[in-house]
Amino acid sequence: MFAQFRPTIDLLADAVRVVRDVGALHPIGPRGLARLPLQAARFGASPALAGAASALRFPARIAVVDERGAVTFGELEARAAAQATALRGMLADAGAEAKIGVLCRNHRGFVEAVLAGSRLGHDVVLLNTDFSGPQLGPVLTAEDVGVLVYDAEFAEAVEESGYAGARVVAWHDGPVAEPTLDDLADGPAEPVVAPRTGRIVLLTSGTTGPPKGAAHTFGPTALVTQGLGHLMRVPLRSGDPILVAPPLFHGLGFTYLAVALGLGSPLVLRRRFDPADVLKTLDRRAVAVLVAVPLMLSRLLAEPERRRPAALRVVLCGGAALHPGLATRFRERFGDVLYNAYGASETGWATIATPADLRAAPGTVGRPTLGVTARVLDPEGNDLPPGQTGALHLDAGLDFAGYTGGGVRNRVDGLLDTGDLAHFDAEGRVFIDGRADDMIVSGGENVFPGEVEDLLEAHDAVAEVAVSGVADPEFGQRLAAWVVPVPGADVTADILKAHVRARLARYKVPRDIHFVPELPRTTTGKVKHRILQDR
Secondary structure (H helix, E strand, C coil), X not given: CXXXXXXXXXXXXXXXXXXXXXXXXXXXXXXXXXXXXXXXXXXXXXXXXXXXXXXXXXXXXXXXEECCEEEEHHHHHHHHHHHHHHHHHHHCCCCCCCEEEEECCCCHHHHHHHHHHHHCCCCEEECCCCCCHHHHHHHHHHCCEEEEEEXXXXXXXXXXXXXXXXXXXXXXXXXXXXXXXXXXXXXCCCCCCCCCCCCEEEECXXXXXXXXXXXXXXXXXXXXXXXXHHHHHCCCCCCCCEEECCCCCCHXXXXXXXXXXXXXXXXXXXXXXXXXXXXXXXXXXXXXXXXXXXXXXXXXXXXXXXCCCXXXXXXEECCCCCCHHHHHHXXXXXXXXXXXXXXXXXXXXEEEECHHHHXXXXXXXXXXXXXXXXXXXXXXXXXXXXCCCEEEEEECCCECCXXXXXXXXXXXXXXXXXXXXXXXXXXXXXXXXXXXXXXXXXXXXXXXXXXXXXXXXXXXXXXXXXXXXXXXXXXXXXXXXXEEECCCCCCCHHHHHHHHHCCCCHXXXXXXXXXXXCCCECCCCCECHHHHHHC
């Protein structure tokens, strides 16, 4: 008789678990309690507030661990306060709207630059460490970067960019000419009241054009959808060490930087991803949560040491398509710890697949989280039934008003067009079928590359695969596949074509299959299709 109340009961139970697990009831002294409202007034809903709150609650707890050791939340807060004081002086001549650029790998310096910048109320632009000088220059100009914090290894790219603003060096292995974050941390820390809440500017991947900045502020709605909704789906606990393997400048990496700050959890960082090193670090640091992109999961599976580290409870995957075969293989080796998240720079996180979802439907990105509205629409804006592919539209609670350089995304009934094609199944799970601009029309038939990629990737002789459309004088476009074979595999193009032909319609069989040693990818694992097509 209580069946109709079961969803509400489950929701309340999840909310109680979140309150318990994130340590929201952790005692805090009277002085700290009195200072929390002051910190909120000074910094607004920003990374600076999350860092300050954890410093009040857990001053002696480790905040960041990298190749140079550990720093506590109390030490991190003190360093960020001094760095913010110095940065304020450096920004004085750049103008009130000038931004702080961060060109760093994953280490404490990245975290300090974000915390110091957001304390000041200036926007912080997260820059791709793969940028060459000619790519970096236009972005720094377009985003009005007044101070650039960068690792010494990128000095050549910074010089080639033509950037003429103030510079601060983060990670360095020898003497440098510019001031360093350590130099700034040695200075005085003066009280700062930010004139406004600074935004975090995430750059789009730029795989289909120049990168664009998507700036976000985090209000109460975003805290529910991006915070509580996420925690109700993924069992995170306050104090759990979190190893973030993807670049922190990417949406996936930065989200979990913010999660670690908010939960008071040690953030475990490595400047470069090395699968053997990651497996050792998971054990050595008793890491409970690993954040990774699909390519990283594949690299971990290729390591001889494949057992699940003892403390590992959650592996959160995102940033690129997780092929069903990879999800299944990872679960078989590491157990039921895999979660698959979907989101975008413009929307934030929107859906999460739990281990149960991935057992039932390995290709899914899960169901929308609490407070997220997701609809799959046809070209006329009508909702499509389960099983039919259309344009995915979302409202995930983030305040996205447009790109920093101008331009907006289409909306339907207030829902943002993600640019992705998707469908629901009968259970309400979402499946991403590809980008709208990646859909191939061959001889009048619509083909979604993701479906063909999933099928080819499931073949025992295929390690990695990318499928795309190439120009064809007869059909307009034809399907082509680039395959990285498993080492030592005896496989031919005819074998793979027959594999697809036996399971899909004939027009979905790739006309061309190219065997390549590796696929060109971005730092977050997305395939650079343009490079493949130009080969």
